[in-house]
Amino acid sequence: MPKRAVTPDLGVLLPSWLLALRADRKSEQTVKTYSDGARAYLAWCAAHEAEPLERGSIRAWVAGLLEAGAQPTTARARQLAVRRFTSWLAEEGEIPADPFVGIKAPKLDAKIVEPLTDDELRALLKACTPPKGATPAEAMRYRRDEAMLRLMLETGARAGEVVSIELADVDLQAGTAVIRKGKGGKGRVVPFGPHTALALDRYLRLRAHHRLAVTPALWLGDRGKGFTYDALHKALGMRATAAGIVGFHPHKMRHTAAHRWLAAGGSEGGLMAVAGWTRPDMLMRYTKAQASARAADEARSLNLGEL
Known part of the structure; x- marks a missing residue:
């Protein structure tokens, strides 16, 4: 035997x-x-x-x-x-064969994530305004969080991608940021407008006085620490709580960005390129929550009942 x-x-x-x-x-x-x-x-x-x-x-x-x-x-x-x-x-030859080939994954529910409303976005950004009397270090944290939120909202970039952006990757004059650590190792250039550029500029002017200002990372943390995904999750979660938003998660910004792009008349191909999607089904997954509302707005603008 x-x-x-x-x-x-x-x-x-x-x-x-x-x-x-x-x-x-x-x-x-x-x-x-x-x-x-x-x-x-x-x-x-x-x-x-x-x-x-x-x-x-x-x-x-x-x-x-x-x-x-x-x-x-x-x-x-x-x-x-x-x-x-x-x-x-x-x-690697450590085992004769993979024992789990063909094993089924747990079935997922068709979960729909509602994007943030315009009122919620305004409250979230307002929560990033430095209060009167804030120290330079405190003001930098407020401006950092606003810049991150605006960048995520406008580009649809993943939280992990945003965390990995370096100082040299951002061009305020051109209005672009380089995503070097995209999903699957795929990089891309994402555009942003004047409001995001202004938020980044305000943050960068305060960042220049941080003890880690000479380091390559774009985002800097507290007390000389670096800035991680967990730090982003915590920082933006605090702003959302201050804004009265329940159930906030940084990934919700990606859903919101995708919805706002299409609602404003942006093309699906353009959204896929900016957000870093290679499959149309991923676009549908992120935008289906408000698909009916967008279709209704489009139908009203077409006015096909006029004969």
Whole structure:
């Protein structure tokens, strides 16, 4: 009877996989998401004495996530992380074959994300106005957050892409910013108008006095720290709370930007190019919440009932 293959220590191999992800130019946020998912799975397997390379184990783990109240999108992302890990293990010859090939992902609900209204956007931007008596450091944080919000609103750039922008990537006179770390390693140039340029200029004049002003990163944090995705999430969340907006998430700015582009008469092709989408279905996913309202406005302007 043939001996059963010994499962390698997957925890020891995790750092090598993360190196491979970075070599493939995956964003740091993607690397973190994959790492967290794989680590969580291995920890669950250890706690339940489950074999990590068996299909029953990953199915039980995902089922447990859903039963514990995790969103289907979260469970799907966690499962995807594990599947990416085992695929890499097979490619590297660490295991004979990927045991999770063809395994189904959790079914997602057709979730619709409503864009922010114009009143909410105005309140959000107003919350970024420095109060009287603010110190230069405090004023810089307010101006930084306004500049980020305006850039995200006008370009539809992902939060992770915005965080990665460097000082040299921004040209205020031309009204452009270079996205060098787009999804899938694809870069692009995004345009912005005078209001965003003004917000960036106000921030940059205050940024010049920061202790890290000579560093390449565009956005600077508090007390000499760098600025991360988590910092962006926290900073903009605070502004949203001050503006009285419930359920805010930075990714909602991308949905809002896409809706406003189409509502203003912008082309779908132009939106895809600026937002960094390569598939039309992604555009529909982000803009379907207000599709009927846009269609109604367009129908009224066409006035096809006039005969």
